[in-house]
Amino acid sequence: MRRYALQRLALAAPVLLGVLLIGFLLMQVVPTDPATVRAGPQATAEVVAAIRTELGLDEPIWTQFFLYLSRLAQGDLGVSIINSVPVTQELGATIGPTLELMFAALIWSIPLGILLGTLAAYWRGSWFDRITMAVSVAGVSLPVFFLGLVLIWIVGFQYQLLPFTGRGGPLWTMDGFLAVILPAVTLGGVFVGPVARMTRTAVVDSLTADHVRTARAKGLSEFRVVLRHALRNALIPVVTLIGLQIGFLLGGAVVTETIFSWPGVGRLAVGAILSADFPMAQGTIIVLSAGFIVINLTVDLLYAVLDPRVRLS
Amino acid sequence: MSRPGTLRMLTRDVGAALSFGFVALVVLAAILAPWIAPRDPYATDLLAIMQPPGGDYLWGTDGQGRDILSRCIFGLQVTLFMGLVSLIAGGVIGAAVGFAAAFYRRLDGVLMRLMDILLSFPAILFGLALAAIFGPGLTSVIIALSIATVPLMARIVRGAALVVMGQDYIEAARATGMSDARLVWRHVAPNCLSPIFVFSTLRLGQVILLGSALSFLGLGAQAPVAELGAMAAQGRNFLFIAPHISVIPSLAIFAVVLAFNVLGDALRDALDPRLRI
Numbered sequence: 001m002r003r004y005a006l007q008r009l010a011l012a013a014p015v016l017l018g019v020l021l022i023g024f025l026l027m028q029v030v031p032t033d034p035a036t037v038r039a040g041p042q043a044t045a046e047v048v049a050a051i052r053t054e055l056g057l058d059e060p061i062w063t064q065f066f067l068y069l070s071r072l073a074q075g076d077l078g079v080s081i082i083n084s085v086p087v088t089q090e091l092g093a094t095i096g097p098t099l100e101l102m103f104a105a106l107i108w109s110i111p112l113g114i115l116l117g118t119l120a121a122y123w124r125g126s127w128f129d130r131i132t133m134a135v136s137v138a139g140v141s142l143p144v145f146f147l148g149l150v151l152i153w154i155v156g157f158q159y160q161l162l163p164f165t166g167r168g169g170p171l172w173t174m175d176g177f178l179a180v181i182l183p184a185v186t187l188g189g190v191f192v193g194p195v196a197r198m199t200r201t202a203v204v205d206s207l208t209a210d211h212v213r214t215a216r217a218k219g220l221s222e223f224r225v226v227l228r229h230a231l232r233n234a235l236i237p238v239v240t241l242i243g244l245q246i247g248f249l250l251g252g253a254v255v256t257e258t259i260f261s262w263p264g265v266g267r268l269a270v271g272a273i274l275s276a277d278f279p280m281a282q283g284t285i286i287v288l289s290a291g292f293i294v295i296n297l298t299v300d301l302l303y304a305v306l307d308p309r310v311r312l313s
Numbered sequence: 314m315s316r317p318g319t320l321r322m323l324t325r326d327v328g329a330a331l332s333f334g335f336v337a338l339v340v341l342a343a344i345l346a347p348w349i350a351p352r353d354p355y356a357t358d359l360l361a362i363m364q365p366p367g368g369d370y371l372w373g374t375d376g377q378g379r380d381i382l383s384r385c386i387f388g389l390q391v392t393l394f395m396g397l398v399s400l401i402a403g404g405v406i407g408a409a410v411g412f413a414a415a416f417y418r419r420l421d422g423v424l425m426r427l428m429d430i431l432l433s434f435p436a437i438l439f440g441l442a443l444a445a446i447f448g449p450g451l452t453s454v455i456i457a458l459s460i461a462t463v464p465l466m467a468r469i470v471r472g473a474a475l476v477v478m479g480q481d482y483i484e485a486a487r488a489t490g491m492s493d494a495r496l497v498w499r500h501v502a503p504n505c506l507s508p509i510f511v512f513s514t515l516r517l518g519q520v521i522l523l524g525s526a527l528s529f530l531g532l533g534a535q536a537p538v539a540e541l542g543a544m545a546a547q548g549r550n551f552l553f554i555a556p557h558i559s560v561i562p563s564l565a566i567f568a569v570v571l572a573f574n575v576l577g578d579a580l581r582d583a584l585d586p587r588l589r590i
Contacts, residue, residue, distance in 0.1 A: 026445060146545070251435045
C-alpha cells in the first residue's frame with residue numbers, strides 16, 4: 001500500500017509542476033506588467049523599477065520561474081489589478097464556501113443516486129427502472145444554469161420559500177443552512193442522474209455474480225443479499241466513477257456559484273477573467289487545478305484501499 | 314453502421330426514432346436559419362420588449378425587443394457549429410493518439426499517461442484558462458472543448474483498436490507486407506467506427522452542454538451574437554418580470570442535448586450491446 005501511494009504521489013508531482021508552469025506562462029503572455037500592478041496607480045517610475053528588481057523581472061525567464069515558485073511557496077500569488085488585495089487573501093476567503101457548497105451538494109445526491117440505482121437494478125425492466133433511467137438521462141442533459149434559474153424563479157421569487165443570493169453564514173447556523181439549500185439542490189441535482197446510472201450498471205453486474213447466488217442459496221434475506229453482497233461489491237467501481245465525476249461537479253460549481261452569487265473560487269475565477277484581472281485569474285486557476293490533482297490522488301488511494309487488486313497489480 | 318439491421322433497431326425504439334427525427338430537424342433548422350427564421354435575430358423593436366410567448370412574436374421577445382424564436386434558430390447554428398468543430402478537432406487528434414498507442418506499443422505508456430493527465434482536468438477549467446489567456450470568446454471555448462475531447466476519444470479508439478489488432482486478418486494483412494499507415498487506414502480504422510460513432514454522438518451532447526455553460530458565464534460567445542447559453546444569461550436580468558427570455562433558450566439546449574444523449578444510448582445498444590462508455 002505504501003509503495004502504491006508513493007508511486008501515485010510521484011506521478012502527481014510533475015503534473016502539479018506542469019500546472020504551475022502553465023500558470024507562470026499565463027502571466028508571461030498577458031498584457032500586464034506585474035511590477036506596475038504591485039506598485040499601484042500612483043507609483044513613480046523609480047518605485048516601479050525597484051519593485052521590478054525586487055520581483056526579479058529583469059532576470060532570465062528560468063530564474064523568474066524559480067523565483068515565482070519560491071514566492072508561491074510563501075503564499076505570495078501577487079495582488080489583484082482591480083482592488084490591490086493579495087490574491088492569496090481572496091483565495092483563502094473563497095475556498096471554504098466552495099468546499100461547503102460541494103459538500104452540501106454531495107451529501108444528498110450521492111446517497112439518493114446510489115439508492116435509486118440499486119433499486120432500479122433490483123427491479124430491472126420494471127416501470128420504476130425505466131422512469132429512473134429516463135429521469136437520469138434527462139438529468140445528464142439538463143444545463144445547470146437552467147435548473148438554478150428555475151429554482152430561483154419559482155422557489156425563491158414566486159413562493160419566497162428560500163433565500164437565493166449569497167451565503168448566509170456557516171452551514172450549522174439556520175441562515176447558513178437555508179442559504180445553501182437552493183445552490184446545493186441545483187448542483188447536486190445534475191449529479192444524481194450519473195450516480196444512479198453508474199450504480200445501476202454495477203449492481204446489475206453484481207446481482208448476476210456467483211457469490212450473490214450463493215448468498216441467496218444460503219437462505220439470506222433479500223435485503224441482506226442486495227445490501228451486503230451485491231451493493232457492497234458494486235460500490236468499488238461506483239466510488240471510482242464518482243471520484244472521476246467530481247471534476248464535472250466542480251465545473252457545475254462554477255456555474256452554480258455565479259447564478260446564486262455564492263462567494264466561492266469559481267465565481268471569483270469567472271469575475272477575474274471577465275475583468276481581465278490576470279493575477280487573480282492565474283491564482284484561481286492554479287488553485288482549482290491543484291484541487292483536481294488532490295481529488296484524483298485521493299480517489300486513486302481510496303480505490304486501492306477498497307480493492308486490494310489495484311495496489312497489488 | 315456497417316452492420317445491417319442497425320437502422321431497423323433504431324426505428325423500433327420509439328425514443329431513439331423521436332430523437333433521431335428531432336436531431337435531423339434541429340440540424341436542418343440550423344442550416345436553413347436565414348430562410349426559415351421569421352424575423353431578423355438582431356433587429357430590436359423597442360415598442361415590443363419582453364413580450365410573452367404567443368402573441369405577434371411566437372416565442373416572445375427579449376429585453377431589447379428581439380424575436381426569441383429567430384434568435385433561437387440562429388443560436389442553434391452557433392451552438393451546433395461550436396459543438397461540431399470542437400468534436401471534430403478533438404476527435405481527430407484523439408483518434409490519432411489512440412491508434413498510435415494501440416499500434417506502437419512502446420508509445421502506449423507515455424501517450425496514455427499524458428491522456429490521463431488531460432483527463433484529470435474538467436473541460437470548464439480548460440475553458441477558464443483559455444479565456445484567461447486569449448480573452449473570452451467562441452474560439453477559446455472551441456479550443457478548450459477540443460482539448461477536453463482528445464483524451465476521451467484517445468481512450469475509446471485505443472480500446473477498440475487493440476481488440477481489432479488481435480484479430481487474425483490483421484496478422485494476415487501484415488504478412489502481405491502492408492505498410493503501417495495503410496494497415497491502420499484500410500483495416501483497423503474501419504472496424505473501430507462503431508464505438509467512435511457512438512462516442513461522438515454522446516460527446517456532441519456533452520460538448521454543447523459545456524459550451525453553453527461557458528457562454529452562460531460570459532466566457533464564450535459575446536453579445537450580440539445569438540448563442541443559446543449567452544441568451545439564457547442575458548435573460549437573467551429579467552428573470553422575475555419575463556422568465557421566458559431565459560427559460561426558452563435553456564429549454565432549447567436541454568432538448569438538443571437530450572436528443573443527442575438518447576440517440577447515442579440507442580446507437581450504443583444497436584451497434585454493440587456490450588459497449589459501455
